[in-house]
Amino acid sequence: MQLYYPSNSIIHLMHGFTKILIFGLLFTLIPLFMDRSLSLSVLLLVCLMLFSYIRPPKSHWLLLIPVGLLAIFMSLTYFFADMGGEVYVQANLGYWIFKISSNNILYAITFTLRMMIWCLLFFILLFTTSSEDLVIGLKKFGLPEFATLAVSLAMRYWSLMIFDVKTVMDAQYCRGVDFRSGSLLTRTKRFASVFVPVLFVFLKRFRTTSFALTLKGVGRKNKRTYYYHPQLTIIDAWAIRLAALLFIVWLALHWLYGL
Incomplete structure (x- = not known):
């Protein structure tokens, strides 16, 4: 099974450099500074829409199952730390103290949403970019x-x-x-x-x-x-401009309203 599959979507037509810049850098930084579950849920919905747009086969959709389970299991580690807030359940397990509090639940949900967003962006990048285009895109960054x-x-x-x-x-x-x-x-x-x-x-x-x-x-x-050695096209230029505009708009909203 190969991660990349050919299609005629606009994301497939982009240069590897453009997709790494948008999905690997710009959009990856946004959830890192989001603290509200509602904002992360909206961003997750947008990522799911982009993932559906590239129309991956059924085998690629099934990869979301282990990723989701891994994110949930990793988020359970927050219940073994004192995050503060109102405590609902507490159990002494010897070396660890298991707590279910308001902040534990909030941090666990936030971590799960971030993990799912990052995984979706990573899958969009890999599913639409061949290994050759990915290497050429990395070369554009001067690696x-x-x-x-x-x-x-x-x-x-x-x-x-x-x-x-x-x-x-x-x-x-x-x-x-x-x-x-x-x-x-x-x-x-x-x-x-x-x-x-x-x-x-x-x-x-x-x-x-x-x-x-x-x-x-x-x-x-x-x-x-x-x-x-593919070259950047007009699609890449407009995609980079649109992504930069969305990133600037998000920065303004984050600075004004804390989104």
């Missing part, structure tokens, strides 16, 4: 070669990792290992049998990649050359 190479390899290995796991599971399934039936403990043991062959496949890929990078002279002082 060094090793940083762009690391991002490129990470994006590449993400899809390869999922493909290798699926290949190993299919091979185990052909040998009689059933991952679809049995109790939770039985399925866990069967999934554990996949880790060792997957680990060896990963190590083999890492060694092959290391040899390939060494043969190509990666790490020397000479600069890399690119055959693919």
